[in-house]
Amino acid sequence: MSSRPMRNILVTGACGQIGSELTMALRERYGNEHVVAAGHRTPPPDDVRDSGPFVYLDVTDRQALEEVVEQFQIDTIFHLAAVLSAVGEQKPDVAWRVNMNGLYNVLEVARTRSLTRVFCPSSMAVFGPSTPKENTPQETILSPTTMYGITKVAGELLGNYYVQKFGVDVRGLRYPGIISHKTPPGGGTTDYAVAIFYDAVKYRRYTCFVREDTVLPMMYMPDAVRAAIELMEADFRRLTRHADYNITAMSFSAGELAREIQKHIPDFVCEFQPDFRQAIADSWPRSIDDSVARTDWGWRPAYDLPAMTVDMLNALQTRYQQGQL
Numbered sequence: 001m002s003s004r005p006m007r008n009i010l011v012t013g014a015c016g017q018i019g020s021e022l023t024m025a026l027r028e029r030y031g032n033e034h035v036v037a038a039g040h041r042t043p044p045p046d047d048v049r050d051s052g053p054f055v056y057l058d059v060t061d062r063q064a065l066e067e068v069v070e071q072f073q074i075d076t077i078f079h080l081a082a083v084l085s086a087v088g089e090q091k092p093d094v095a096w097r098v099n100m101n102g103l104y105n106v107l108e109v110a111r112t113r114s115l116t117r118v119f120c121p122s123s124m125a126v127f128g129p130s131t132p133k134e135n136t137p138q139e140t141i142l143s144p145t146t147m148y149g150i151t152k153v154a155g156e157l158l159g160n161y162y163v164q165k166f167g168v169d170v171r172g173l174r175y176p177g178i179i180s181h182k183t184p185p186g187g188g189t190t191d192y193a194v195a196i197f198y199d200a201v202k203y204r205r206y207t208c209f210v211r212e213d214t215v216l217p218m219m220y221m222p223d224a225v226r227a228a229i230e231l232m233e234a235d236f237r238r239l240t241r242h243a244d245y246n247i248t249a250m251s252f253s254a255g256e257l258a259r260e261i262q263k264h265i266p267d268f269v270c271e272f273q274p275d276f277r278q279a280i281a282d283s284w285p286r287s288i289d290d291s292v293a294r295t296d297w298g299w300r301p302a303y304d305l306p307a308m309t310v311d312m313l314n315a316l317q318t319r320y321q322q323g324q325l
Contacts, residue, residue: 004075004116005116006030006075006076006116006117006232006233007030007034007075007076007116008034008036008072008073008074008075008076009026009030009034009035009036009074009075009076009077009078010036010038010068010069010072010074010076010077010078011023011026011035011036011037011038011077011078011080012038012057012059012077012078012079012080012081012102012106013038013039013040013079013080013081013082014037014038014039014044014048014054014080015037015039015040015042015043015044015045015048015183016042016080016081016082016183016186017178017180017182017183017185017186017194017221018080018121018175018178018180018221018224018225018228019037019039019078019080019081020044020045020048020182020183021180021182021183021221021225022078022080022225022228022229023035023037023048023052024047024048024051025225025226025229026078026229027051027052029229032051032052033052033053035052035053036052036053036054036055036068036072036074037049037052037053037054037055038054038055038056038057038059038068038081039054039055039056039057040056040057040058040059040081041056045182045183053072055068059079059081059098059101059102059105059106060097060098060101060102060105061105062105062108062109065105065106065109066109069109069113069115074115075115075116075117076115076116076117076118076119076232077106077109077110077115077117077118077119078119078228078232079102079103079106079118079119079120080121081098081102082098082099082102082121082148082151083095083098083099083148083187084148084186084187084188084189085123085125085146085148085149085187085188085189085277085280086187086188086189086191086277086280087187088146088147088148088151088187089146089147089148089276089280092147095147095148095151096147096151099148099151099152099155100151100154100155103120103155103158103159104158106118106120107158107159107162107168107170110162110168110170111162111166111168115168116169117169117170117171117232118159118162118168118169118170118171119170119171119172119228119231119232120155120159120170120171120172120243121172121173121175121228122152122155122156122172122173122174122175122243122244123148123149123152123174123175124136124174124175124176124177124216124217124284124285124288125144125146125148125149125152125189125280125284126142126144126149126152126153126156126174126244127140127141127142127143127144127149127283127284127285128141128142128143128144128145128149128283129143129145129282129283130143131143131285132285133285133286133287134285134286134287135287135288135289136246136285136287136288136289137246137289138241138244138245138246138289138290138291138292144283145279145280145283146280146283149283155172155243156172156243156244157243158243159171159172159242159243159244160242160243160244163242163243169236170242170243171231171232171239171242171243171245172242172243172244172245173227173228173231173245173247173293174244174245174246174247174288175219175224175247176190176216176217176218176219176247176248176249176288177189177190177193177216177217177218177219178190178218178219178220178221178224179193179194179197179218179219179220179221179308179312180194180220180221180224181194181197181221181311181312181315181316181319182221184198189210189277189280189281189284190216190218190281192208192209192210192254192277193216193218193254193257196208196254196257196258196261196270197261197312197313197316198316198325200261200265200268200313201265201313201316201317201320201325202320202325204265204267204268204269205268205269205270205271206258206268206269206270206271207270207271207272207273208254208258208270208271208272208273209273209274209275209277209278210254210272210274210277210278210281211254211272211274211278212253212254212255212258212272213253213254213255214253214254214278214281214282215251215252215253215286215287216251216281216284216285216286217248217249217250217251217284217285217286217287217288218248218249218250218251218252219247219248219249219250219301219303220249220301220302220303220307220308220311220312222302222303223249223301223302223303226302227247227293227299230297230298230299231245231293231297231299234296234297238296238297239296239297240292240296241292241293241296245290245292245293245296245299246288246289246290246292246293247288247290247293247299248287248288248290248301249301249303249304250301250303250304250305250308251286251287251288252305254270254272255270255272256305257305257309258270260305260306260309261309261313263309264309264310264313265313
């Protein structure tokens with residue numbers, strides 16, 4: 001397996017929660033003109049649109065993907081286009097088509113064109129009710145109960161297959177819940193941990209769709225972006241995993257998050273009214289063991305709950321005062 005440098009990068013799902021911020025980080029690191037952002041239908045954020053090349057792309061269209069790779073001489077793909085867990089339960093057929101067919105197209109293009117590297121994020125959604133809930137190990141039972149989780153397990157296996165069978169350099173992380181202030185929630189079960197900040201700033205009130213005692217692993221966006229880039233820049237020879245690295249940063253309950261916000265917004269009120277997403281949350285771990293990622297490529301999170309809360313509230317309050325929320 002070669003360790004060729006990444007030169008021309010395509011980011012699919014570049015209008016999404018992770019993709020929009022990862023695109024900007026990659027452009028800062030590799031040069032604006034070397035990072036092509038691709039979205040499906042959602043208009044791109046202004047900074048993504050204005051700072052470098054942007055295309056509309058349906059990843060389930062193999063020919064269209066081929067044309068973009070050819071046009072921009074792409075050698076590396078960060079493949080973030082996906083249908084997330086909550087939306088996936090409402091539209092399981094769409095989740096399968098986008099998550100599986102889209103990934104297969106990306107991997108086939110990487111194989112046939114000998115691309116340098118492919119990043120495809122996985123998720124803690126690969127775990128399920130029979131997976132150990134505390135300090136979930138790297139090697140464990142994968143028994144998801146959602147279509148999203150099923151596609152992520154299959155995606156991990158497919159990515160590992162392309163490494164072993166075809167020598168394609170595929171890398172991936174099992175992300176926990178991701179919290180960010182740049183883009184609004186996008187249909188995931190952990191979106192309460194994002195929406196609560198928006199509503200705290202705008203309305204001083206939030207109705208949470210999981211129980212107060214629901215504990216899930218989480219990560220702040222700057223750590224999520226940095227983890228992807230650090231993994232993709234790591235020496236292949238050091239990696240003992242490929243498409244399925246456990247990573248995490250912090251675990252907290254929905255109630256603990258509300259109380260942390262109340263330290264800064266004392267009149268904030270949070271009510272808890274669980275809906276169908278509670279069952280999804282209950283099937284996932286409370287904490288994750290990411291020691292393999294720490295050993296293999298030096299993963300270390302920078303943000304904990306208090307630091308993240310301060311940063312989120314500062315950013316959203318500034319946008320609110322500027323009329324941007």
